[in-house]
Amino acid sequence: MSSPAIVNVSKFVSGNAKKFGEYVNYIDRHEAVRSNNFSKFNVNAFDGYHNYMENPEKSTGLFTATQTQLSNQEKEQLKKAFQLAQTNDSIMWQDVISFDNKFLEEQGIYRARTGYLNEGVLQEAVRKGMAASLKAEGMEASGVWAASIHLNTDNIHVHIALVEPHPTKPYKTFINKQGKSYTARKGSRKQGTLDLMKSTVVNDLISRDKELMKISELIHSRIAPANREIIPLMSRPMRQLMNEVYQELPDDLRLWKYNNQAITGIRSKLDVLTTMYMEEYYPEERIELTEALNEQVATTKRLYGDGEKEKGRYEKYKSNKENELYAKVGNVLLREMRGIRKEEKQHYEQSVGDKREPFTPKNLQPAYLNKLKKALRKDFDSIKNKKKYQELQEEMERGE
Incomplete structure (x- = not known):
């Protein structure tokens, strides 16, 4: 040891x-x-x-x-x-x-x-x-x-x-x-x-700001920025999975948040979508982020030792950063789907008039899919510029 x-x-x-x-x-x-x-x-x-x-x-x-x-x-x-x-x-x-x-x-x-x-x-x-x-x-x-x-x-x-x-x-x-x-x-x-x-x-x-800023930049600017538009093309498996998520979301739009318990059953599908997206469009950045996180874990191991308690802390830091990425991308998708659902409901209410038939969400149309793709891409780019690297030490000391 x-x-x-x-x-x-x-x-x-x-x-x-x-x-x-x-x-x-x-x-x-x-x-x-x-x-x-x-x-x-x-x-x-x-x-x-x-x-x-x-x-x-x-x-x-x-x-x-x-x-x-x-x-x-x-x-x-x-x-x-x-x-x-x-x-x-x-x-x-x-x-x-x-x-x-x-x-x-x-x-x-x-x-x-x-x-x-x-x-x-x-x-x-x-x-x-x-x-x-x-x-x-x-x-x-x-x-x-x-x-x-x-x-x-x-x-x-x-x-x-x-x-x-x-x-x-x-x-x-x-x-x-x-x-x-x-x-x-x-x-x-x-x-x-x-x-x-x-x-x-x-x-x-010890000066670790540069490496920590690199991790934050990868997550918050290059892979999942807040204001990006999703890329114009989406593979057939991604479209199918996107529609599954959209159909399974609850009626209450306020519950459409990645970490909300109401969508626990959908979260794994959102994660698969995020993984597919990164592998298809951001493979180099994904590898770079993994390497940066591994380097940070190695540095922390050097500072704190490799006892069981310490090991749990720096390994949890890595998983927390991974979760941060998936939560951010997942919320981008949910935010855009929420906007689509609102438009769909508004159109439904205008078309049915006084007929109060129950609303049923339809499959996402190509125009809506393009909107989702543009939003996701925009968010992947903005993840890089928010300098949140100071959160690391707070997390470590809280044992999160």
Whole structure:
């Protein structure tokens, strides 16, 4: 099993914990002193790569959401914020983000031979990760954090401590190992929050926008644009299948949407139509999209590892993008069929007058088929220009 490019571990302690007090005591100390006494205030035993968290061989100075290096006065201000948090019984969360050093080298951030590390790039990535996680937990206004980079041989990692000077987390009743109840602030964070922090950090370190934009462009512009007209010719099997779908659609036009449960039985036929259309008119783009999705899966596998949980996430991303394509094309067809049905009903009502015979949809006429073909082609072209590539990371972190 390959090692992921980045891992994170997290633990928390309450305001009366000894580790909390020790962290506060060492905030304003020299970095060498902090490093030598790291074990006194560290609450994470392992770094995420199954390595024991010992005192760092070398550690950078503290940095925060706004400061790259802290002056003595700024350290004092930070210490007071942590002291206030402890007085108010805040939780102290400690996160460790660890990197595969080879990954950092691949990104040009680290050089093993010389020991060079672009600390500024790493700090900025952590800031973005913390901003995302604080927002996810509703702590943008209340959270105060400090971090330092630990430079070890195998895995460079960032040690982060987060508190709330004015706590927002509620008190709850818990049961300890002895079966006795006690009251404490809720300290657990959603797994999605921790995943979001990790992915935000790694995505800031690696540029994948170009590949993600390529996938979006293929889906939303070249294969299924929103405003295209379907090509003028349609094969006999496509015409037959198109008529089957049209005849089976429900009377209520409001239900004519690809993901509506009312057309579950028709959806597979819409998918076959989409596949036939792509194979006949867009074979190169279809192959290109498949290759781009496979490349993205390979990149994600490199970043997150190939464990069962991670495998499910990046494979689901690929299937989600495939589904997005089929849903988009399916809705184009349904939208055009809806317009045809409206015209057909209007013509029927005008022709029958007062006779209220039940309306029965007819086979699609050549003119209507051409209209469908033109609309589908138009939509296939527009799918390429909508830049929706940022949806990937949200999907990954939601586990969709």
